[in-house]
Amino acid sequence: MNTPLKIKLCLVALDNEYISIGLRKMAAIARKAYPDCDFLNIIPKNIRSKEDLRLIAERIAIANVACFSLMTAHAETAKDIIAAAKALNPNLFIVWGGVHAILCPEDVIKHADAVCVGEGEKAFPQLLTAIERGISYHSIGNFWFRDGDMIIKNGFLPLNTPEEMSGFPFHLFMDNEMLFVSGLGFIPFRGQDFIKAKGLFYTTIWSIGCPNRCTYCSNSKFVKNDAKYGKIRYPSVRYIIDEIKHVLNKYPYLSAVTFVDDGFMSIPLNVLKEFADLWKKEVNIPFSVGGIIPAYVNEEKINTLVRAGLVRMRMGIQSGSDNILKFYQRPNRPGIIQEATKIIGKYTPYTLPPNYDIILDNPIETRDDIIRTLELVYNLPRPFTLYLFSLRVIPNTQLAIDLKERGISIPDINSSFHCLTPTLANVLVVILVFIKLPRRIFDRLLKDAYPATVKQKTYPRLLNLLMKLYRYRVICYELLNLEISWMGGQKALLLSKLGINKLFRNAVMRRVSKIQKHNTFSVEAHEHA
Template identity: 30%
Template sequence: MRVVLISPYPDITAFGVRAISSFLRQNGVATRLVFLPDPLGDALTDQPERYPARILDALADLCRDADLVGISLMTNYMDNAVQITRSLRARLMVPVLWGGVHPTIRPRECLDTADMVCVGDGEEAILDVCLALETGGPVTGIANIWSKGPDGVVAENPVRPLTTDLDALPPPDWSHEEHYIWDDRAGGIVALTPAITERFLAGGTVSKMLGRVGYQTMTGRGCPHRCAYCVNDAIKSLYGAKGYLRWRSVSHVMDELAEARRIMPFIGYVWISDDAFFARPLEEIRDFCKAWKERVALPFTCLGSPATITREKMDALVDAGMIYLQMGVQTGSPRIQELFNRKAMGNDKMLAAMRIINSYKDRLLPPSYDFILDTPYETVKDRLDSIRFIARIPKPFRLQPFSLVLYPGTKLAAMAVADGYLTDERSQVYTKSYTMRRPDYGNFLILLAKGGRFPSGLLAFCARDGVAKVFGSKLFRPFWELAFAVAGPAKRLVKRLLGRR
């Protein structure tokens, strides 16, 4: 058996395809990985045809000896997966299986294009598909796998129990063996070498900020929270919330990092991208930090939530080498916090976590705080509440503002459909980027505050009801539209000029 696994994501970390490749190889299935970074990146537009014909021809050549092709996708990469699948189908007779978040949430929609869909975790399910194809057996009864027969009847199978022992799974495949990438510098799809990997990883946002090449990993799966805008809630409902949050052992993580550094000695820091790394119990974090200092001794970054950050955990992590932290705030409005199902992480709790983080400011880079903008249920008061909250955040900090995307399967998306706010998924979801912020006064203030240098007192003054009423009026709308139109190009120009110096 040979399986070709394709990733359309701009970030070549691509946990899903790398994890499945490792598991299949461990079980005797040959794999080939092909990375096709979306040429649009975060700048999404309604452009279904992402890849030129010469790239699709080269991809078909890499799939000619495959018994199965797997494509990983999230909602914003649906067009990529459709184009790739249709292209392969026109050239080859090979079954195509889709997996990832979007197929998990919308398997029937995905079966309009794919032959099979994996719902939920994919390692064991895709191995079972390989065994069935190898022996000529049916795939219609495999847990986690949906398929459509020639008669159009869909075989819907339940999910199998979650793998609770993550140590039983091998670390992601960074071997560079049978790995390929679409690299414009090389003019097409070429073998992925450690040197090319270094260049792609160095281009990541955090890597550029730190001036180091970052390696991204996850020490667990799942999230302890059930935020209404997040697909984690829908996946929890699929499996049942119990046991959804799982952790790898400390030694398993350290073994992965040792092997990664052997293959890629250029790694300068590690990005731990668990949704809520701080949710690990304190004693586990202390064990993790002890092993980190002994076996890794590199700077690292991680994500936390206001409900899980404590001084004891911060002490251990900063001492071990944590240099940067990202935390989800999302909104400073109590009403929207309740809508988001984050009432337990209200302003007092968030400020308490921020003060703890701020007490390490001489040893950390300014933390990043995520905010969600453009929620259709927000009133002017809700938006001003968020801006006033930002004015209370202890400096230094950075803001990471994201325009809300109502992803399928989330409670907020279902509510927005019922209330008439979500009427065109193509434009409002599938081709909408989180960078597409609404050009108005409130978002302009958040843009000013993004770097954490805007005077807090002045920000609070600008968020006063009377001031906001004037500058948020229809009279000033053309000004804010113009300001947002020129902000991006102006920022890119400044970066280029500074780069030349």
């Protein structure tokens, strides 16, 4: 029997992007029982000295239960903070959840008392209740526990059902939060601070799960833990619409919403139509969707969402080579990427140029693989933008296992995946974003395109210059399309105060409404013909 404890709770988000949606969900649940619990935003790159570490540790050590959530790239920073806080308060109970905890529980349990290895919406409040009442918590599912030298590994709870998800509180957003500032410590993190730091948009997730099993993604581990994670689950349309309305009632100056679901487009068409109708009637601001899977792109889904306000799309292509896509275990059939990009490309008069993800610098790529990717990019419908990533390994994913079996070592996720090898092939990928070269020139350049593993001449200055020009190009596209939600700093604050962002927001919605009128006209004309 443990001693009952009056809980003083602290939730710590280590995230350079201020997102941490998982921990924000836990905060919303926890604040129902512990309304005074701290929510601390820490930007890892802002920890610049031992004094900063001390300031962070002192604030956390005031609590008796501290909960951390973070990605693998910030794991070492979390360990340093935990050690410093425990030095000040040896009785501090550490709970560690999030992606890194699920991927690497064996590593995390060395530094925490409890590790959440699954969904926390039901398990986390059970743990807090047990601690508060002084009863045993060692059998709670979705958790590993450290009890002296003994590690207790519990099984997984059933995944949250759509009905349960529709009953959870909306995740925390700019509600009595604190922000760490180097040299100062923690200060109140207000809405206007978020605008200056991040921009005029709200980030959320509607659906959970992913039908793909891509080896480089953390989802490959989630599916190993529970095969049902591969099935898309989501709360009701009413729930997600009410969530957005709740945020807009508090912060009406927000210009857009970003959905970062892994498989948004795999939501059934009838549900997306219900969403689009309610969005247009009750929200009516632009939104963007990431995590678009080519296999789930069809004309009716894209048309439905664009008419509702979808202005920015991001889709994973990753490679133009069937060989590499098979290596990633990424579903692919002949022509699927071309079909998806053709459909998306039809709507660029109403949206921003689509973003397509490409993974470069794969050590198993052959010259043929490189050329196939370049040919794919060369033939993409224009305009478009590319998110280019140098392949990095997330620990305990299938990719990490596959590369180890091949005896291949590449940098892990702690190394920047934006640092591309300055080969001619990579330079050519960036050039193709700007211009479709004459076929004759393109064919000539292809002759000197080789994988990054081949010894060759490199072009670091040229690549650096092109990447800078590319960023300016993206900004120009956004300004031309009146899309300013990405804009941070004092400019964003001024735009929100003057109401200019609302004018731009309304102009974007008027633009997408034209496609509805155009389609209605086309259908009527067809029926009369």
